[in-house]
Amino acid sequence: MSYLRSKFRHPALPKNKLGYTVDYYEGSLSTLCAGCGHDSISAAIAQACFELNIEPHRVAKLSGIGCSSKTPAYFLNNSHGFNSVHGRMPSVATGANLANRDLIYLGVSGDGDSASIGMGQFVHVIRRNLNMVYIVMNNGCYGLTKGQDSATADIGSKNKSGQINLFESIDLASLAIELGATFVAQSFSGDKEQLIPLIKAGMSHPGFAFINVISPCVTFNNNVGSTKSYDYVRQHMEATSTFDFVPLAHEIRTQYEEGETQHLTMHDGTVIQLHKLAKDWNPLDRVSAVNAVGRARRDGEILTGLLYMIPECKELHALLNTTDRPLNSLTENELCPGADILESINESLR
Amino acid sequence: MNDIKTNDFVIRFANVNGTGSASANALFTKAIFKMGVPVTPKNIFPSNIQGLPTWYEVRVSERGFLGRREGIDFMVSVNPQSMKKDIADVRPGGYFLYDSTKPLHADMIRDDINYIGIPLMQLSNSNYSDPRQRQLFKNIIYVGALAIFFDIEFKVLEELLAVQFKGKEKLIEPNIKALQLGIDYVREHFEHPLPLRVERRDLLGDAIMMSGNSACALGAIYGGATVAAWYPITPSTSVVDAFTKYAEKYRIDKETGKRNFAIVQAEDELAAIGMVIGANWNGARSFTATSGPGLSLMNEFLGLAYFSEIPTVLIDVQRTGPSTGMPTRTQQSDLLEAAYAAHGDTKHVLLFPASPRECFLMTAEAFDLAEKLQTPVIVMTDLDLGMNEHVSQPLKWDDNRKYNRGKVLGAAELDAIGRYGRYLDTDGDGIPYRTIPATHATKGAFVTRGSSRDEYAAYTEDSAAYVRNMERLTKKFETAREMVPAPKFFQDGKTSETGVIFFGTSTYAAKEAFQMLRDDGFAIDAMRPKAFPFGREFVDFVNDHEKIFVIEQNRDAQFRSLMLIELGLDPNKLVPVLNYDGMPITADFIYNQIKENLSGK
Secondary structure, eight states: OOSOOOOOOOTTOOOOTTSOOGGGGBOSOOOSOTTOHHHHHHHHHHHHHHHTTOOGGGEEEEEOSSHHHHGGGGBOTTSEEEEOSTTOHHHHHHHHHHHOTTSEEEEEEEHHHHHTTTHHHHHHHHHTTOSEEEEEEEOSEETTTTOEEOTTSOTTOBOTTSOBOOSOOOOHHHHHHHTTOSEEEEEETTOHHHHHHHHHHHHHSSSEEEEEEEOOOTTTSOSTTOTTSHHHHHHHEEESEEEEEETTSOOOOOSSOOOEEEEEEOTTSOEEEEEEOSSSOOTTOHHHHHHHHHHHHHTTOEEEEEEEEOSSOOOHHHHHTBOSSOGGGOOHHHHOOOHHHHHHHHHHTO | OOSOEESEEEEEEEEETTSSHHHHHHHHHHHHHHTTOOEEEEEEOOSSSSSSEEEEEEEEETTOOOSBOSSEEEEEEOOGGGHHHHHHHEEEEEEEEEETTSOOOGGGOOTTSEEEEEOHHHHHHHHOOSHHHHHHHHHHHHHHHHHHHHTOOHHHHHHHHHHHTTTOGGGHHHHHHHHHHHHHHHHHHSOOSOSEEOOOOOOSTTOEEEEHHHHHHHHHHHTTOOEEEEOOOTTTHHHHHHHHHHHHHHOBOTTTOOBSOEEEEOSSHHHHHHHHHHHHHTTOOEEEEEOHHHHHHTHHHHHHHHHHTOOEEEEEEEOBOSTTOBTTSOOOOOHHHHHTOSSSSOOOEEEOOOSHHHHHHHHHHHHHHHHHHTSEEEEEEEHHHHHSEEEEOOOOOOTTOOOOOOSBOOHHHHHHSSSOOTTOOTTSSSOOOBOOTTSOSSSSOOEEESSOBOTTSOBOOOHHHHHHHHHHHHHHHHHHHTTSOOOEESSSSOOOSEEEEOOTTHHHHHHHHHHHHHHTTOOOEEEEOOEESOOHHHHHHHHHOSEEEEEESSSSOHHHHHHHHHHOOOGGGEEEEEOOSSSOOBHHHHHHHHHHHHHTO
């Protein structure tokens, strides 16, 4: 890490529609290790919000505990953040979302935070289809406590101290699809060309958007023999598709080769253009998506890109039929039935 | 026993759970209430759905003593499983009503009580053909019999049935018929009425009868709660059940039909309190209800809410612990757990309601207090108060009352100040100013966290900053002392060197015991605290008395411990009076313990 950040900004930095430059979307200086994959993801989040012309204060960023959960301090300085307790971010995000349905909720978690201590809350927030983006910065190890294996470490993977992981890994993306998540993607912290549009699409998705991002731990899990190292992931990534997120008929820009193209229109009218690379895979079909991820796992590959999506879905507020107004904006006028009604209740109890 | 006892007896119903006895027994109680006579029912039920013994005990008290009293004057036995014990529980000279469809076994006969055999099953079977009806109306038949034994007005029963079956009027006639079957049988076979009688009075004024859990739920409705998150647990489940019922009635937007509330059944208590904290953080009033095991699970989050200063409202309907304990029995045994919930140095505000009216008021007040203090507020009720119906003063609400949201900065205020510091003690009361997400485009945002932070909410491991923050939290707790409800005193000024302290549901029995002691010539001053931390008036009472009895319903004298910890008292000054068998404490128990102590000095 560095201790000083230059205040200099190039005068010709591009501005978005709100007139902000990308640095407006940055946060405090990161205290993570130099080269940590998480910092790339933080940068991708800032870039995605910049490109989507989001007012930062309309975003609430929430996290649990761990290296990944520190990152909300490192992007979107003008957003409220909540660094809660270990594995419990989903419940805090659920309450926050219920209080004000109008904000964008961005949850950040890690593999320890979501796949172990927080597994219970992770699976239930999916069931409720909470309207949020849930990013797991997945490095297969516990960084803050110096490198113990996590539940997403692959069986047979070797950690820095040379120990082989004996246990089956939990594949969060497959699990999310199985549980009925309405948007599931997988990416790599080193591939911002793919990650940024995925985050943008997740933010436009009107329900629970899960993005599992392999994010190598440079300090404790970047060794030879680890299946979450930079080298290993680069060699074993297999993209389902190239991916462009097209808000309001923008020009499509891609660095990937031409392939079969599929247009997915999202709830808010924006369009995802998928240039399909994977065979026998339909991102709108749950069984097909599960099979594609499963085949890749069997072959030791990491399937990345958008894996599965239900464009039209009912998120929690729709399921609960809550009012369109944010609940936190209601006052005595709407909430308190008043003394006359109370007296009628009294009368019914006599 | 032939002395006529008017409006002064205890009757217990021994039933099998899941057989529809609850509504028949409630009909009996409500009839006495309708006749203007103070009455209090207690459900003594198993942690089970069907087939186990369950009891329903009703005390009728002309003098208005609504705690439990020892000794059963009249037993209604419709459960062969528990019959032997039920017979033993009747006080000498009392009555034992049983189903005489089958004869009583010889070893069930005591010669010092009166037996009343009514062939309940036979009467029911010969008048109703549907098996479910046969079971249900057996209960109504004994209510009819009791009505004529106790001289309960038939007209009142008719009125109650009319209200109960409004919209299902065809059910009224078979119920009336069942009552009549019981009445006719007694008329033909027994002398009536008995020396135990109910006589119409006007002792209740405008009082209501409701459970504490329903009252808490209404308090949450009136207090402006919009988000409820919970996990089912006896005995708190009916808080959220009632909140749901009232919200669906009073919180639907008239134009859109949409809901001005959200209720989530969480995956566990951890998630329930997490949701509550998330909603409160984002500016919506939110609460959860739980009981002991749930409170244990919520500890970690309560520490977060305390340290990151997020308003949180929790209703703890206490039951018998530790661990699973006796889930359907009452206790006041979560006091220390609640007061100091979570690791590290934490303290929480507790409220102690003693009646449905206070459950209503204190739950509504808890939302104001939590937001004014930006900290968890725990409403400490219990199974007895929460699940049993209690005679209570009516609920009251002032339409001019506004929600006090505490120190929250809006956009204009953020523009008007210089640099915003979330944890700055601007006013010297330990309470900083908070901002709700999305208030302002460029000011007021910060990261809420459970780790140490400076006055501007930046993470820090600086010892001095940590200590400053902890000292401010202590100051905030000092502010809370005078913000919470003051105790209730039962005398003007000091009249004795001896005092007694009781709170919550111990109040009912304690008031009676207090009167019994006064009748015996023991002058005692009494105080009922309504909150923790203890305020000035509480401390003055404690300092003004040489000896203080502390009445509570737990083994370890937890309230007494709270006093010792917080006030640094001489332990010898505080005499514990402890009932912890899971049954509501009785006046006799309190009276005997205190009298023995006072007589022995």
